[in-house]
Amino acid sequence: MLFPGGCSQSSIPINKTEMLTLRSEREILKMRRAGLTVWHALRIAGSMMRPGVATAEIDRRVERFFDDQGATSLFKGYPGKVPYPAVTCISVNEEVVHGIPGSRVLAEGDIVSVDTGCKIDGWCGDSALTFSVGRISELCRKLLDVTSGTLDLAIESMGHCGYWSEVAVKMESLVKKNGFSVIESLVGHGIGREMHEDPQVPNYVSTEILRYGDFKIQPGLVIAIEPMVNAGSKKITLLKDHWTFRTSDRKPSAHFEHTVAMTRSGVMVLTGPPKDESEKIDISAYLG
Numbered sequence: 424m425l426f427p428g429g430c431s432q433s434s435i436p437i438n439k440t441e442m443l444t445l446r447s448e449r450e451i452l453k454m455r456r457a458g459l460t461v462w463h464a465l466r467i468a469g470s471m472m473r474p475g476v477a478t479a480e481i482d483r484r485v486e487r488f489f490d491d492q493g494a495t496s497l498f499k500g501y502p503g504k505v506p507y508p509a510v511t512c513i514s515v516n517e518e519v520v521h522g523i524p525g526s527r528v529l530a531e532g533d534i535v536s537v538d539t540g541c542k543i544d545g546w547c548g549d550s551a552l553t554f555s556v557g558r559i560s561e562l563c564r565k566l567l568d569v570t571s572g573t574l575d576l577a578i579e580s581m582g583h584c585g586y587w588s589e590v591a592v593k594m595e596s597l598v599k600k601n602g603f604s605v606i607e608s609l610v611g612h613g614i615g616r617e618m619h620e621d622p623q624v625p626n627y628v629s630t631e632i633l634r635y636g637d638f639k640i641q642p643g644l645v646i647a648i649e650p651m652v653n654a655g656s657k658k659i660t661l662l663k664d665h666w667t668f669r670t671s672d673r674k675p676s677a678h679f680e681h682t683v684a685m686t687r688s689g690v691m692v693l694t695g696p697p698k699d700e701s702e703k704i705d706i707s708a709y710l711g
């Protein structure tokens with residue numbers, strides 16, 4: 424999500440631990456349903472990653488799947504300058520996030536971020552992943568590895584960190600160590616009954632965040648963690664469609680996101696893969 428105030432202004436995140444809604448174990452299990460549906464939707468999208476496929480075709484396939492599952496899209500109609508028109512955001516190469524699916528056709532060597540979310544029985548799930556089309560450059564390969572590694576590191580660190588800032592500092596340093604940059608004007612978010620709830624979940628730290636934007640990691644916390652990493656500068660530009668962000672220097676960007684819950688027994692990735700047969704959904708009719 425965008426920091427309130429927009430991407431061009433620097434704004435200070437304000438989080439107050441006492442204001443966060445904590446979810447019961449029962450509520451978290453309900454969120455798993457939405458999370459699993461999102462996981463399967465991203466597998467469907469992944470099965471369509473080949474040259475010649477238009478991004479709108481991928482979106483249509485995911486929309487049909489959501490409809491058949493009785494899942495409501497969190498993205499379609501999302502308010503903005505113009506309501507968001509699709510159930511996925513598909514952002515290719517130098518596009519960062521919120522790319523609108525359309526007639527653009529995928530080509531060998533593209534990296535393609537697909538972000539989607541749905542609501543089932545009143546509970547939300549939100550996840551994103553950057554796929555590759557055929558063979559990609561070494562730079563893109565490293566960008567994908569570092570960005571997904573940053574999400575993995577965050578999930579792992581949540582289990583033994585007391586405050587979010589301790590996680591964010593690890594994320595930022597992994598990205599920088601690899602010569603890439605963390606986007607600061609877009610952040611993760613709390614999630615539950617709505618897609619965007621408190622707290623804001625930055626992928627970096629600053630004195631302002633340490634002072635006003637930090638929050639405690641405790642059982643019942645449910646957040647969407649979403650590192651957005653640029654190969655070049657952290658600066659991003661909003662396109663005229665009012666949604667798509669691209670890197671200002673037009674170098675590639677990657678995005679990985681999971682909805683994650685902290686529970687008494689540890690960290691649960693609500694948008695992670697099925698753990699047993701009962702969690703599997705038959706998606707064979709939607710693949711390819």
Ligand code: MF3
Pocket residue numbers: 424425497498499501507511512521538539540549550611612647649
């Ligand atoms: N997952 C994104 C986010 O966290 C995408 C939502 S943008 C929408 O902000 F407009 F498509 F909803």
Ligand code: CO
Pocket residue numbers: 424549550611612647649680
């Ligand atoms: Co999100």
